[in-house]
Amino acid sequence: MKRIVFILSVFLSCHVFAAVRMPELKWSVSYSADKQLSQGKEIPAIVPGAVQLDIARAENYPPYVFNDNYKQYGWMEDMYYTYKTQFKKPVLSSSERLYFVSKGIDYQFEIYLNGEKLFYQEGMFTYVNLDLTDKLQPDNSLQILIYPVPKKQKTPVDRSQAAHVVKPAVSYGWDWHPRLVPLGIWDDTYLEKRNVSHIDDVFVKYVLSDKFDKANIELAIEGRNLDDCSFSWTLKNKEGKNVLRRQGKLSEHSLLEGIEFRNPELWWSYDHGTPYLYTSVFELKDKKGKSIQKITEKIGFRRVRLVMNEGAWDEPEDFPKGRSVPPAQLELNGRKIFAKGTNWVNPEIFPGIITRERYNELIDLAVEANFNMFRIWGGGIVNKESFFELCDEKGILVWEEFPLSCNLYPDEPHYLSILKQEATSIVKRLRKHPCLAMWCGGNELFNNWSLMTDQSLPLRLLNSICLEYDPLVPYNPTSPLYGMAHGCYIFKYFDGREVFEAMNNAHNTAYTEFGMPGISPMEVLKQIIPENQLFPPKPNTAWQEHHAFGAWAGDTWLCPDILNEYFGQATSLEELIAQSQLMQSEGYKAIYEEARRQKPYCSMALNWCYNEPWPAAVNNSLLVYPAIAKPAFYAVSNSCRPFCTSARLSKFVWNEGEEFFAEIWLLNDKYEKICPGKLRIKLQAGNETIEILTWDTPTTEKNTNLAGPTARFKLPKWTVDRFKLILEVDENPEYNSEYTLLYRPKPEPKEKGTAILNMNN
Amino acid sequence: MKRIVFILSVFLSCHVFAAVRMPELKWSVSYSADKQLSQGKEIPAIVPGAVQLDIARAENYPPYVFNDNYKQYGWMEDMYYTYKTQFKKPVLSSSERLYFVSKGIDYQFEIYLNGEKLFYQEGMFTYVNLDLTDKLQPDNSLQILIYPVPKKQKTPVDRSQAAHVVKPAVSYGWDWHPRLVPLGIWDDTYLEKRNVSHIDDVFVKYVLSDKFDKANIELAIEGRNLDDCSFSWTLKNKEGKNVLRRQGKLSEHSLLEGIEFRNPELWWSYDHGTPYLYTSVFELKDKKGKSIQKITEKIGFRRVRLVMNEGAWDEPEDFPKGRSVPPAQLELNGRKIFAKGTNWVNPEIFPGIITRERYNELIDLAVEANFNMFRIWGGGIVNKESFFELCDEKGILVWEEFPLSCNLYPDEPHYLSILKQEATSIVKRLRKHPCLAMWCGGNELFNNWSLMTDQSLPLRLLNSICLEYDPLVPYNPTSPLYGMAHGCYIFKYFDGREVFEAMNNAHNTAYTEFGMPGISPMEVLKQIIPENQLFPPKPNTAWQEHHAFGAWAGDTWLCPDILNEYFGQATSLEELIAQSQLMQSEGYKAIYEEARRQKPYCSMALNWCYNEPWPAAVNNSLLVYPAIAKPAFYAVSNSCRPFCTSARLSKFVWNEGEEFFAEIWLLNDKYEKICPGKLRIKLQAGNETIEILTWDTPTTEKNTNLAGPTARFKLPKWTVDRFKLILEVDENPEYNSEYTLLYRPKPEPKEKGTAILNMNN
Structure with missing residues (x-):
């Protein structure tokens, strides 16, 4: 869009269009340890971008995605940077003014024209619109002094350093994001005649x-x-x-x-x-x-709107009685819709280099995944305009969070004043987009790793700003709320529960984050891990730098113990990748489909996470950086089809001689009826396929699920270690589903005496 | 206060004090079915007051408290009223202005001077400050046209008629309040030179x-x-x-x-x-x-502040995981305090006649009850200034609700604009009072009898107004919230649980409403019920008009089934009153003390309700109108002593031969240590007293409870139908507690054969 506007304004008369963008500026950047307009070496700067990328380019830094190279960028956090550009005063009629415009400068900065300080701002989301006219000389030098990375304290060196600023906390380090904190001009910046x-x-x-x-x-x-x-x-x-x-x-x-x-x-x-x-x-x-x-x-x-979830007004029942849950049912134009989607994170570590094209490919893939909603997670940036333009065009709903995540953002006047400025800018910009479906204060703020509460002034302020500028769009202070849930995040919990059990026993109006880790494909691993470290994956290697070990609770995100328990020790990296990707696929299917089966009480399923800002070795994401689909992506896409067959499973491992069972369901999120049909439930082990049940499915009403029969089958002796449950619809293969499960043959009988002893226990 | 200011300004020179109150005005009132300045008969009006009281006085209506007399006032709801007063123009210097001031006109009104309309307002809580100067004549006639009772719809005739106005819903009828909707000038109103x-x-x-x-x-x-x-x-x-x-x-x-x-x-x-x-x-x-x-x-x-309750950050535990509860722990000047108190309701049906003296006696009794907090329930008015002045002086904390209760207050622009005006007036007035401890949107709005949610614009607006004008005082949208509870309200639930079981199994941060009905004393009953209806109480008599039957769920508030079950049929009204008042006392003790025992996770216990606006036959109140203490008042006062002994009971009825048991506790809300002592636990049946346990109590730390031993005793054969558990502290009788329980002798043995048969079952 931007480019088109620019061309138009060149072709058409300046008398007609007041806002005329001047020719592109050439920028340099230099740095200094002290707060001053830097006298240091000027290196070419790409705007928008980030000072780190300019330095890396000029000084031939190795790629930050490889091994632990990103650590070499650490010193850049604490420098002052001076962007500089020079331009001649354009011809201005008496009714014309020259403005300096920037849609984003990260994070705290001063603007100088010909050595005179004209402007100061803290905050990267409020556009700069600076009238330079009265200060112009024939030849002009414009400088922008960028302050170092803001840090609430020196240690600990983690996201809590961002607890006092309206700057995304994620770049201070996260369980899937290296410590790399962008600084600099990160969105369109130009001179404009008005x-x-x-x-x-x-x-x-x-x-x-x-x-x-x-x-x-x-x-x-x-x-x-x-x-x-x-x-x-x-x-x-x-x-x-x-x-x-x-x-x-x-x-x-x-x-x-x-x-x-x-x-x-x-x-x-x-x-x-x-x-x-x-x-x-x-x-x-x-x-x-x-x-x-x-x-x-x-x-x-x-x-x-957010309206009450069906059945939720009936809870709680007994006295002493609390309140009913907050509503989580999305209603679009009067229609209750099930939100199937995903948590969006920054697609780049340095948001300055995100382009419309990057947004475009990611949003197109979301449509392919049958997603209708993005939750823009509060640890990241508020996206650029093109993101929202594309969501408007393609019809994806956006749950937009403010940049607060997993921190105790304070009740202090200074922070509140910057938050007010930034949030006002954000709301006034985004409220114009029909895709904007929900405002949210930020991520996981009402949990014990954040310690904010309903009384926290930042969240009361955000509520108040949203009410003032966009009152008809819902506002929630955070996610999760009462009745909503975050998790599961691993296939088998520390307490022994598998994802099937945890989900089947859960009772929530919305699952707004849930994850399942999967290793990245081999070709990606080779780009980020030195060859001699590739197999077997070990802690304190490039695997750990890329989130395979020590990332979240337990040995995440590789989860070697869980993989071992289910599959035994992998003998090659290929095998390990396949195991992990299978677990990711089956785990995600279990969660998405169970959330759907819990409709209408449940109304949302958004996985953690969609994409990633750099190539992780293992991550919960469906897409590997920049936009490579993992097998789980296709599995999830199937689970999110508007209409599909589905099996409610109780566990992953099945034993010889055991009675296998699965509840069979039809899931319909469409606002149209689905005709009767014939659904064949089969088990496939190796070359053998057994039809264990045929269900003559009735009409499925619009936006309604149908619980069918439970298919049961006593598992015979097989020579396989896994088998498939297949749901096949005659004449409508697009509704088919399948699930891979593990199979354990009966253990060889032990010595007789021992067996008898065991029986007496 | 007001009176003193007036006297001062008479004694001192007018040059010194700009605000000089003019001599009291004489008012009349008349009414008309049509919207016009009434031409009807003018009757004397008492200001502040209510049009209903003026008419009743002039036309000799029987007292509305007796039988169903209040129904005779019904027609007054739909009239227009014209207040009228006449005054001569006072001498005004060139720097002086004459203002008409009213602190409250209920609810929608126009003001006329000499026939010219000068002012219109909807809303009874925004003061009127009207400069009359430029319209004055030598002789002036000031008229106030009051609109009829606002009604959202004609039927149903209940509180939902008030769902579109900032007028207390209670007077439209409640389970303890007759349908009597005040109209008129309800607070100080005068002319003032400024x-x-x-x-x-x-x-x-x-x-x-x-x-x-x-x-x-x-x-x-x-x-x-x-x-x-x-x-x-x-x-x-x-x-x-x-x-x-x-x-x-x-x-x-x-x-x-x-x-x-x-x-x-x-x-x-x-x-x-x-x-x-x-x-x-x-x-x-x-x-x-x-x-x-x-x-x-x-x-x-x-x-x-409201800070997190101790232990509440550790919940919830498992994934999928929701949020932690909102904080309910009151912190005053950095000290966490347990809020023991009560729900305050309008002390008069017609708030216009509430005086400082009425407030004073009620607030003094609250101190006697060991209460430190009033929850000003959102079904009623926002009290007059003298209420808050007295709470400031006497040191009682006030949880102030806006006038929203048990209705779906709409997202409509007109309602929102009036709510904004009224709430702004309320907050700007009350924020000056140190007693103001908490703002709250209103009562039970997030439950299925109200249907408001976190997305409701009125509650988002109130949050926003409180944030703007009083940001450092907590705001909650409603009560109960997640983790808080309303109820119990009866001694034994429909599902068979007694108050003991329901409370002992509850887990809440705050019990912000709980009730226990008790019949009013005989002398009150005689003032409200015709003699021939007094005994036995029957539905559809004056008992029902005064809330004994058909008030809330089941046969509330008399609860004859529950009384019968415990005591058998009462043979006299005296006996029935005594039974009911015993249940009320023991029930309230159970709840207050269990809530205290759940400290520090629990931090509040506020019963429903403190007082009442007219004499009910049966009510959950501790005080009967106007301010008569029921026995439960004294029981509760004991349960709320800053330090006391306490017994955790499991049930009300005990059987011969059964092992009686009770957990013994020391409850300390004081910020000082309590010295060791000797606590004797005794059972008293008739004249017999048995000491069943002696506990050498250790030091009780400040603001800490101490769970002691469980006293046990096999109950012998007694000839009584009730007995007492007595906790006696040597040398400190002020810490003693006692509980009355019911006793059932073993039933006479049945025929032998049957007994054997039963044993085989």
Whole structure:
């Protein structure tokens, strides 16, 4: 989009468009241990980017993804950086001003023009709009002084160092993210000529009627020197046809109310309809009626709510009685929809290099995974505009968290003032996107590893800001809430419960994080682990740097004990990868499908996590950096089909002679009926396939699951170590499902005497 | 207070005090079925009061407390009322203005001067300050047109009719409140001369340092025409000595910052220290330095927080894992205190007649009950100033709810705008009182009889208003929350559990409502029930009108089935009253003491309810209208002693031959150690007293309970139907406790054959 706007403004007359982007700036960067505009060596800087990447490029650092190379970047945290660019004063008419614009500078910085300090900001999410005009000289030097990485304390060197700033905590180190803390200019940054009268923001605010047949629109305009200006506003449909038009006089901070739009096409997530987008064209005119600025934006009409989960009002039952759970059922345009999705993390360690194309491939894969929602996890950044534009276009719902995660963010006035500034900027930017389905204060803040509570002022403040600027979109203080859950994260728990048991006994309105680790593919491992360390994986090697050991509880994320218990010692890396990836696939299937089976009480299943910012050796992610699908990706995609067959399993390992059983289900999230059919339940061991049950399935009603019969079969003697449960639908193979399970033959009988002794125990 | 200010201003020169209250106004009231300034008969009105009381007085209505007389007032709901008063224009200098002031007009009204409409307001909690000066004539007629009772719908005729207004829902009918909906002028209302330059509000805002050795003070001043004015501000201690003084220039909405006050005496609840109050004297001076207004207010320095309950961060344990509970542990000036208290309801059906004296007697009784907290239940009014002044003085903490209760208050713009106006007025008024310990959105809003959720805009708005105007005092959206509980309310549940079992198995951070019904004393019953209906109590008589039948679930509040089961059919009203009052006493003791025993995880015990607005026949209240203590009052007062002995019982009825047992405890909420002693545990049946255990109690640490031995005793054959468990402390009888229990002799042996048969079962 950005590029297109730029081209347009070159082709069209400057008289028509006030906002004219100047030619791209060339930047350098230098650093200094002290707080000063650096006198050091100037190296070329790529903007947007990060100072670390510029230094690495200039000084030939080895790639940070390999082994423990990222540690070589550690010293860069504590430097001051000076970005510098030079430009000639452009020709400006008396009604023109020159602005310096940046959509993101990370994190604390000062801006100097020709040596004079013009601006200071703490906060990377508030755009800079700086009028340079009165300070311009024929030749200009613009410098940006970036402060070192903010740290609440020197030690411990971990995420708690970020507990006082509105900067993503993840880069301070996480169980799947190395310690690498970006600094620098991280989003579009340029000079722009603007008319002295100009618009800063057009917000098309609307309220849909209860029947969705009317949108009551207000235009909230922010700008400068608008007193004598007039405007025209046009709403165009997808075909470019004008469907609504208003014009009139303007004044500053004008709110143009009472615009009624009948029968709007609604914006839907792609799985429930069309993500219909209109185009809003706002034209600013001077007192002579001459057009001086045109702002073109996509808008979508939708109503999103969190409503009570079915059955949840009936709980709790007995006195003494507490409250009912908070609602977690997403309702889009009056339709209750099951949110199947995933937790999105920064797709790059350095967000400055994230492009629209990177977003695009990841979002396209989410559609392939049958996901309709991203939870934008609060440990990471608030994404760039192109992310939301793409979610708008492709019809993916976004649960947006503020940058608070797993820390005790304080009730202190300074932090609260920066949070207010940043959150206000974030909400005013993102509220325009129909994909925005939910605001959330941050990640896991009401647990004992964070220690925030309902009384924490940062979360009360965020609630208040969301209420002020986007009152019709839900706000939650954190995830999990009462009745929601995070976990499972491993296949078998420390207390011996397998994922099947843990999930089948859980009772939650939403599973908003759950993980299952899987090793990355061989070709990725070879890019990150020295060859001599590849097999067997050991602690304190590149495996550990890439999160295989010592990452989370126990020996995560490799979980060698669990793999050993199920499969015995692997004899090659290929074998180990296959074991781990199988566990990941089967584990994720168990969780997603059980969450779906718990519908309608349960209404959400979002796994941890979708992607990763660098190639981990083992991670819960479905995608390996940059966007390589693990086998679990396809398994999950199947489990999330709008309609599919499903088996409710109780465990992973089955023994010879034991009665195998599985509850058979039909899962339907579609708002349409599924016709009757014939479902064959089979067991496959090696070449042998046995049909153990045939179910003549009835009609499955819209958005309804159907619990079918339990298939049972006494397991014979097989010579395999695993077998498959296969659900096959005659004539509709797209509904088929299958599950891989482990098989244990009866142990050879022990010596007789011992056996008898055992029997007497 | 008010009266004193008035006298002062008469004695002192008008030049010195701008705000001079004019002589009391004489009011009349008339009514009309239509919306018009009524032409009907004018009857004398008492202001403050209620239109219903004026009509009843003028037209000789029988007392509404008797039988079903209150129903005769029903027609008054739907009338328009016109209050009228006449006054001569007072002498006004060029710098003087005449204001009409009212602290409360219920609920929707218009104000007319000499037939011209000057003002309209919806909302009974926002003071009216109306400058009449420019409209005055030599002789003036002031009229107030009161709208009928607001009703969301015609039927059902119940509290849901109040679901769209900021008017207490209780008067629309409750299980302990008749349907009688007040209308009219309900708080102080007068004419006042003010200088054209005057102060409307002085807010002494402060933040205490972490060590409580410093208060950083700001004065937030609101007023009119202050541009050329100056001020002096003095803080005086209890002895009247100036401890702080500031003076300087003023401007409108001025905020005088950076005033440091060292070593403030802190305000404490009476049970933990002295409720120390300073006096703030703010003097406004004109440009010549002449004093034109003096505002004198009490202020107290305290910090109040809700912090996490001990042990609550360790929950939940397993994955999938939700959040930890919200904090319910009150911390006053850094000290964790156990909140023992009660739910306060309107002390009158017509709040207009509540006086400082009524508040005073009720608050004094709360101190006698060893209560340190009132929960001001959201079904009722926000109390008048004198209530909070008295709580400040006497050191009782106040949990203040907004007027929302058991309804689905809507997300509609009109309701939200009135709620915003009213809540802002309420918070700006009450935040000045050190007794204010907690804000709460309202009562039981997150349960299925209300259907509000965390997403409800009214509750998000209240959070936002409290954050803006009183950020350092906790805010909760409702009660109960997750981890807190309402109930028990009856001695034996429908599922057979007795209060002992229900409480002993409960696990909550706070019991913020629990009830136990008890019949009112005979002399009260005779005032409300016709003599021929007194015994036996029957449904559809005056007993039912006074909440004995059909009030809440089952046959509440009389609970004849439960009484019958325990005591058999009562043969007289005296006997029935005694049975009911015994159950109430023993039930309340069980709950308060078990809640205390669950400390430190549990931190609050507030019973439902303290007082009542009219004499009920049976109610959970400890006090009968107006302020008559039931036996349960004294029982509860004992259970709430800062230090006492306590027995954990498992049931109410014990059988001959059974092994009686009771866990013996020492409960200490004091922040001081209690010395070792000798505790004798005795059973008393008739004249016989048996010592069943002696416990040499060790030192009880401050704010710590001590679980002692379990006393056991095989119950012999007695000829009584009840017995007492007595805990006696040698030399400290003030720590003694006792419990009355029921005794059942062994049934006479049945025919031999049957007995043998039973044994074989």
